[in-house]
Amino acid sequence: MAIKREKKEQHWDVGMNLLSEEKVQETKLLRVSHARMKLWALRAITTLLLWTCIVQLVAIGEVWGPRLLKSWPSCSSLPNMHTSTNVSSIQPKRHFPPKRVYKNNGYLIVSCNGGLNQMRAAICDMVSVSRYLNITLIVPELDKTSFWADPSDFQDIFDVDHFILSLRDEVRILKELPVKLQRRIELGMFYELPPILPLLKKHKVVHLNRTDARLANNGLPLEIQKLRCRVNFSALRFTAQIEELGRKVIRMLRQNGPFLVLHLRYEMDMLSFSGCTQGCNTEEVNELTAMRYANPWWKEKVIDPDLKRKDGLCPLTPEETALVKKETLLEPSELLFFRNHSSQMAALDYLVSLESDIFVPTYDGNMAKVVEGHRRHLGFKKTILLDRRVLIDLIDRYNSGSMSWDEFSYSVKDAHADRMGSPRKRVMIPDRPKEEDYFYANPQECL
Incomplete structure (x- = not known):
């Protein structure tokens, strides 16, 4: 009996040992399972946090991008950097005023x-x-x-x-x-x-x-x-294409220092309607005269060109001025877009004239007057308003040999000392509005 009991106790001990080992194994498995679950949970939380950060960075990038991120080119844009415009040409987001509400009369x-x-x-x-x-x-x-x-x-x-x-x-x-x-x-x-x-x-x-x-x-x-x-x-802002080409011309001109823009209003319509035919041959004079007579709106048909010139009512001729044309600065392909589009070409002229260090119109046309007023608005930029009556007399005297170059130069400077676009009041002539100073040449209410 004692032997049986001893064997039974040994069998029980072995059974207990086996049971303990199984429990230990189960405990280990449970711990491993819990650890894996914690690891997966940690990965899920980390992934969620990363996506949250990415979303926040994207949102911040939209706000600060133009200042910090978008000023740097992306990898995909590097090969095209030579064809893209510079960063300064990128237009910032514009803010416009609220709409005015009113009863519309038509x-x-x-x-x-x-x-x-x-x-x-x-x-x-x-x-x-x-x-x-x-x-x-x-x-x-x-x-x-x-x-x-x-x-x-x-x-x-x-x-x-x-x-x-x-x-x-x-x-x-x-x-x-x-x-x-x-x-x-x-x-x-x-x-x-x-x-x-x-x-x-x-x-x-x-x-x-x-x-x-x-x-x-x-x-x-x-x-x-x-x-x-x-x-x-x-x-009235010009299109991006016109403004970009205007900036290019200005950059090229400024490479050599300050520059002067001379607005030479020596064109067929002006020569025809003013009767100023100096420098034209007989065929050209006849063509200009016929053009004037063919226009029913132009009342003055018979014009003495020499008298007009002496009164300072004619534009200066190319021989009386010196100029650099935009055609000598730009490639023909760059001006191709403007071919047969004189108003777009005039817009380019306007931009360059506005930015010049000195602007000199040779005739009081609409462009000369509007540019003059705009330059006043920009801080009274130097605009030399030629006294053509005095200037024509000086040119004739110099060409005839009765005046030396030094005398001519001094006289021209002296005659224009107070004609540099400085502040002044508009001349008002109530009964003759077309003869008084033009509003857009001197918008004194806005200066």
């Missing part, structure tokens, strides 16, 4: 006439008229049929979206007339403000087929004068 359609800068001034006037009458302006049509024969539309020269959005706190501007009103277009002409408002309320749409000399130079409310300036200096 729609104004405008067909501008003349060259680019005559149309530019007219656009400023038409925005001011629209604001004054609480009406909606349709983006103006540009002249395509006159001497310049440029088929460009508004959006081909100006940034149309910037034009509309930057002025929306003053006036509502649409790219086209609402469809329901397109059949109700009425032709209208006005020279004073009072008669047009009843026409607008009656017909809803008025079309002005000419825009020259619509607003007076003086006697208008200050807020209207300031709005004319705002449109001219801020809202």
Whole structure:
């Protein structure tokens, strides 16, 4: 019995030992399983945290990207760096004023006439008229049929979206007339403000087929004068393509130091209508005269060119000036886009003239006047306003040998000492508005 009991106890001990080993094994397995679960949980939490960080970084990148991240080129953009524009040419996000809410009295359609800068001034006037009458302006049509024969539309020269959005706190501007009103277009002409408002309320749409000399130079409310300036200096921005090429020309000119822009208004239309034919042969004189007689709007037909020149009413000839043309700075391929688009070429001239160290117009045309006023707005940048009557006399005396170069040089400088575009008041002639100083040449209310 003792032996059996001993064997039984030994068997029990072995059974207990086996059971203990199984429990230990199970415990180890449970611990390993818990450890693995913790590891997977840790990985899941880490992954979640990483994705959260990535989302936050992307959000921060959208806000700070233009300042920190986006100023550096990506790897994919490196091969194209030589063809891309520089960082300074990237337009920052623009902030526009809130819309002005007002009762609309009708729609104004405008067909501008003349060259680019005559149309530019007219656009400023038409925005001011629209604001004054609480009406909606349709983006103006540009002249395509006159001497310049440029088929460009508004959006081909100006940034149309910037034009509309930057002025929306003053006036509502649409790219086209609402469809329901397109059949109700009425032709209208006005020279004073009072008669047009009843026409607008009656017909809803008025079309002005000419825009020259619509607003007076003086006697208008200050807020209207300031709005004319705002449109001219801020809202009328050229397209990115024109501005980029303008910057390129300016960079090339500045490589050699300060530069002067000479606006030589020696063109067929000006020579024909002014009668200034100095430097032209007989065939050219006959062609210019025929062009003047063929124009029914030009009343002065018989003109004495020599008398005009002595009175200082003619543009200087190429022989009387020295100049560097943009054609000598740019490749023909770069100017290909502007071929047969004289208004776009005039926009390029405008940009370069605005940025020059000195601007010298040889004739008082629309471009000369508008650039002069814009340069005044930019801090009275030096603009030499030639006294052509004095200058022509000095040139003739020098050419005849009666005056030395030193005498000629001193006399020219002395005659223009106070004609450098410094601050002054506009000359007002109430009974002769076309003879008084032009508003856009000296917008004193905005300076």
